[in-house]
Each structure stands twice: as C-alpha cells, then as structure tokens.
Amino acid sequence: xxxxxxxxxxxxxxxLYLPLLVLSMFSFNSSRFSVxxxxxxxxxxxxxxxxxxxxxxxxxxxxxLVCTAIATAxxxxxxxxxxxxxxxxxxxxxxxxxxTPEIVTGVSLLAFxxxxxxxxxxxxxxxxxxxxxxxxxxAYVVIVILARLRTFDKALEEASMDLGxxxxxxxxxxxxxxxxxxxAAAALLCFTVSFDDYVITSLVAxxxxxTLPMVIYSMARKxxxxxxxxxxxxxxxALGVFVLLAGRMERK
Amino acid sequence: xxxxxxxxxxxxYLVTVGLFAVPMLIVCAYSLLSRGPYGGVTTxxxxxxYLRVFDPLYLTILWRSVWISAVSTAxxxxxxxxxxxxxxxxxxxxxxxxxxxxxxxxxxxxxxxxAWMFLLRDTGLINTVLQALHLTGAPLPLLFNNGxxxxxxxxxxxxxxxxxxxxxxxxxxxxLLDAAQDLGASPWVTLWTVIVPLSKTGMMAGCLxxxxxxxxxxxxxxxLGGGKTVMIGNLVQNQFTTARDWPFGSAVSLLLLILVLxxxxxxxxxxxxxx
Numbered sequence: 051x052x053x054x055x056x057x058x059x060x061x062x063x064x065x066l067y068l069p070l071l072v073l074s075m076f077s078f079n080s081s082r083f084s085v086x087x088x089x090x091x092x093x094x095x096x097x098x099x100x101x102x103x104x105x106x107x108x109x110x111x112x113x114x115l116v117c118t119a120i121a122t123a124x125x126x127x128x129x130x131x132x133x134x135x136x137x138x139x140x141x142x143x144x145x146x147x148x149x150t151p152e153i154v155t156g157v158s159l160l161a162f163x164x165x166x167x168x169x170x171x172x173x174x175x176x177x178x179x180x181x182x183x184x185x186x187x188x189a190y191v192v193i194v195i196l197a198r199l200r201t202f203d204k205a206l207e208e209a210s211m212d213l214g215x216x217x218x219x220x221x222x223x224x225x226x227x228x229x230x231x232x233x234a235a236a237a238l239l240c241f242t243v244s245f246d247d248y249v250i251t252s253l254v255a256x257x258x259x260x261t262l263p264m265v266i267y268s269m270a271r272k273x274x275x276x277x278x279x280x281x282x283x284x285x286x287x288a289l290g291v292f293v294l295l296a297g298r299m300e301r302k
Numbered sequence: 303x304x305x306x307x308x309x310x311x312x313x314x315y316l317v318t319v320g321l322f323a324v325p326m327l328i329v330c331a332y333s334l335l336s337r338g339p340y341g342g343v344t345t346x347x348x349x350x351x352y353l354r355v356f357d358p359l360y361l362t363i364l365w366r367s368v369w370i371s372a373v374s375t376a377x378x379x380x381x382x383x384x385x386x387x388x389x390x391x392x393x394x395x396x397x398x399x400x401x402x403x404x405x406x407x408x409x410x411x412x413x414x415x416x417a418w419m420f421l422l423r424d425t426g427l428i429n430t431v432l433q434a435l436h437l438t439g440a441p442l443p444l445l446f447n448n449g450x451x452x453x454x455x456x457x458x459x460x461x462x463x464x465x466x467x468x469x470x471x472x473x474x475x476x477x478l479l480d481a482a483q484d485l486g487a488s489p490w491v492t493l494w495t496v497i498v499p500l501s502k503t504g505m506m507a508g509c510l511x512x513x514x515x516x517x518x519x520x521x522x523x524x525x526l527g528g529g530k531t532v533m534i535g536n537l538v539q540n541q542f543t544t545a546r547d548w549p550f551g552s553a554v555s556l557l558l559l560i561l562v563l564x565x566x567x568x569x570x571x572x573x574x575x576x577x
Contacts, residue, residue, distance in 0.1 A: 151518020
C-alpha cells in the first residue's frame with residue numbers, strides 16, 4: 051500500500067491535469083490537426099483579431115462584474131444577518147438552489163423572465179443574464195461569508211457596543227473589517243462562477259448578450275479550430291490564478 | 303440589533319423569493335397547463351404532462367440517466383477513494399494536495415468538457431497517436447457515445463467525491479490502524495476491515511454529491527454524447543427550446559428536482575450526520 055498509493059496519486063493527478071495541459075499545448079501547434087508541426091502564435095492572433103470574441107469577452111466581463119457587485123453586497127448582508135440569528139427560509143432556499151440542477155434553474159428563470167417581461171414588453175438581454183447570475187451566485191457568497199464569520203468572536207461586537215458605538219458603527223468599523231478577506235474571497239469565487247456559466251446563461255440570454263462560454267460552445271460544436279484551444283488556455287490560466295487568489299484571501 | 307438585521311436580510315429575501323421561489327412556482331403552474339398553439343402555455347389545467355412521462359420513449363431517457371449516473375458515481379468512488387486516502391496521509395502537504403484536486407473543478411466546466419472532445423474525436427490526439435503507431439487502421443469511434451459521456455462525468459465530478467472522502471479519512475484515528483497492525487492485519491486487510499467500514503459516511507456523501515449533478519447533467523451528454531446520449535437534462539432543454547412544449551418541459555424539470563430531493567431525503571435519513 052505504501053508504494054501503491056503515491057504511484058496511484060501520480061496517475062490520478064495526471065488524469066485531472068493532462069487533458070487541460072494537452073489542450074493548451076496544442077494551441078501552439080501550427081497544424082489544425084493533432085499532429086505537432088511546429089510552434090506558432092497564430093491561433094492567439096486569431097483569437098485577438100476576432101471581433102465576435104471581443105464582444106463576448108466584454109459581455110462576460112460586464113455580466114461578471116455587475117453580478118459580483120450585486121451578489122457580494124446582498125450575500126454579505128444576508129450572511130451577516132443569518133449569523134446573527136438563523137433564517138431557515140433563506141438558508142433552505144439557498145441550499146435548494148445549490149441542489150437544483152442547472153438546467154432546471156435555467157428553464158425556471160427563462161419561464162419567469164418571459165412571464166414578467168411579456169407584461170413589460172422587454173426582451174431577454176444583459177439584464178436577464180445578470181439577474182440569473184445573481185440568483186445562482188448568492189448561495190456561494192453566503193457560504194463563504196458564514197465560514198468567515200464562524201472564526202469571528204462575537205465578544206468584539208459586544209465590546210464595541212459597550213464602548214458606546216451604535217449597531218451601524220459596530221457593523222461598519224468592527225465587523226466589516228474582520229469580514230473583509232471573506233468578502234474578497236466571496237467576490238472572486240462569485241466572478242469565477244458567473245464567468246464560467248454556460249447552461250443557465252444560454253437559456254436566458256438575448257441577441258445582444260452572447261457570453262464567452264456561449265461562443266466557445268458554438269465553436270466546439272462546429273469542430274476543429276485550435277483557436278478554441280488558445281482561448282480555453284487563456285481562460286483556464288486566468289481562472290486558475292483567480293481561484294488561487296481567492297484561496298489565499300480566505301486563509302488570511 | 304433586530305432592526306439592522308431585518309434591513310440586511312431584505313435584499314436576500316428579494317433575491318431568493320423573486321429569482322428562485324417565484325420562478326419555481328411558475329414552473330409548477332406551467333407543468334399543469336397545456337401547450338398553446340404557438341408554443342406558449344394555455345388553459346385548461348391538466349395532469350396530462352405528468353402522465354406523458356410514462357411514455358416508453360421518456361422512460362428510456364429516465365432509465366439511461368439513472369444508469370449512466372450510477373456507473374459514473376461508481377467510477378468516481380473507485381478512483382476517488384485511493385486518491386482521498388493518499389491526500390489524507392500526505393502529512394503537512396495535505397492542504398496542497400487537496401487544493402490540487404479541487405483546482406480543476408474551479409476552472410471552466412465547459413472547457414474541461416471540450417478538452418475531452420479534443421482528445422477523443424476522430425482527428426483527436428488519441429486516434430492520431432493510435433494510427434501513427436499502427437495500432438488501428440481507421441479512427442476508433444471514441445466520441446459521441448455513452449462511454450464518452452461517463453468519462454466526461456467522472457472527470458467533471460471526481461473532486462466532489464474526493465472532498466467528503468478526505469474529510470472522513472482525515473478524522474480517522476491513527477491508533478485504530480496501529481491496533482489493526484499490532485493484531486497482525488496486513489495493510490490490505492486493515493483497509494477492508496477498518497478503513498472502508500469507518501469511511502462509510504464519507505462514501506455516502508461523496509456518492510450523493512456526484513450522483514445528483516450527474517442525474518441533472520446537460521452539457522456533458524450534449525457535447526460528448528453528441529445528441530445520441532439523451533439524458534433528462536437534454537430532454538428538458540429540448541422541450542424549452544426546439545420542441546417548444548413548455549408544460550411538458552416543466553413537468554420533467556419538476557420530476558428531476560423531486561428525484562434529486564427524494565434521494566437526498568432517503569440517504570440523509572439513513573446517515574444522521576451527513577453533509
């Protein structure tokens with residue numbers, strides 16, 4: 051067993067990482083096919099020269115940033131309130147939203163938006179995507195905030211109140227600074243989850259709100275282009291760095 | 303403190319009610335309505351949509367989703383257990399090794415699925431290598447079948463298995479292992495008679511965490527199954543887009559959700575302190 055486990059672990063980590071490494075490696079291949087013919091950066095050039103992709107990137111970033119701002123604010127406040135005293139309605143709803151298959155969340159939001167916006171005659175678009183993302187990101191934010199607050203000593207708040215600060219001052223000057231690394235970690239994870247989503251986004255997106263995963267999906271379906279590899283490699287590295295940053299924040 | 307708390311909770315209520323509870327209620331209502339002439343919903347109220355699920359065509363899809371998820375979960379358990387054991391015994395570097403398992407999970411699911419399309423397709427790396435080595439004349443049909451879907455699901459959800467397994471294995475009292483060894487048990491006997499029975503809770507939690515997302519999978523069967531491996535998720539998506547039968551799509555969505563929650567209830571009741 052002592053010899054078997056490390057050997058097995060090497061194979062398991064290879065299984066987890068090799069597909070992504072090979073994918074990235076072939077983004078530098080000058081042939082369209084899976085035969086190595088020499089180093090090139092032309093696929094990266096193609097990615098940066100593609101206006102459709104540029105627009106999708108801007109859409110994804112906009113959606114990610116707006117959704118992160120809203121979900122982090124709402125989730126931080128809700129997490130703090132739940133920490134103060136349990137709210138079984140919100141906690142249960144959030145757990146349920148995490149358990150609900152993405153496709154079900156997606157169609158329920160689609161049905162909802164069609165229902166509401168039919169009365170307002172507003173088409174699907176960026177706003178519906180942002181609202182959908184806030185909906186499924188909230189649970190992640192609350193979980194990270196609650197984990198952070200578990201290490202926070204309630205006595206600090208009591209001390210602050212005893213020294214004459216009111217509720218709001220206590221929250222703002224004592225609790226928020228202590229939560230800050232948690233808030234930052236929550237925001238980073240929220241952005242990652244939002245930036246990554248395809249299933250829900252594709253259902254509630256309109257003509258003006260094509261996101262990066264939607265472009266990758268349609269390119270992947272169409273077939274072979276190392277440009278998808280180049281794009282994927284860049285996104286994977288960016289998201290990886292993001293998650294590592296989030297992890298570091300959380301540990302602080 | 304109560305007033306501040308109420309204000310803080312209000313936006314959270316707004317989001318969970320407005321963007322989760324109400325949409326779900328709309329789906330409930332739609333599932334009991336009829337399909338309109340242009341694809342919308344219309345009265346009369348009916349149970350027809352739920353009865354249609356028992357059509358053999360749809361039962362086949364349901365059964366396929368269940369067995370593909372079960373096989374994927376089994377593979378995850380088989381592959382995940384030794385990995386979790388390795389991480390739990392890695393001493394100081396445990397956190398590092400655990401994070402290495404979790405890191406791919408946080409990168410794009412779509413891209414990880416695409417990576418397998420890239421490897422498995424006819425002109426993909428595996429077929430190219432096999433042909434270059436003259437191990438096969440024509441490209442093997444690796445992509446667009448049940449096997450590819452299972453591979454994709456195992457690859458996608460393996461971290462979900464390792465995490466709870468690691469949590470139980472890490473808490474395992476090393477004294478028990480010493481005792482087993484002192485009493486003459488070989489490492490393999492210790493594994494089967496001590497470690498495996500004691501990590502049952504972690505296994506149950508891991509299997510649940512993998513089985514649930516597999517059951518509702520949409521992207522993996524869509525891309526790696528190439529439309530041939532239709533699972534419940536694909537059926538739902540199809541009813542809401544191409545087929546434009548929203549009432550039936552809603553009924554299938556709710557059945558999927560009920561299946562997931564029922565399973566959770568069942569297992570959670572058996573295992574007291576699960577999750």
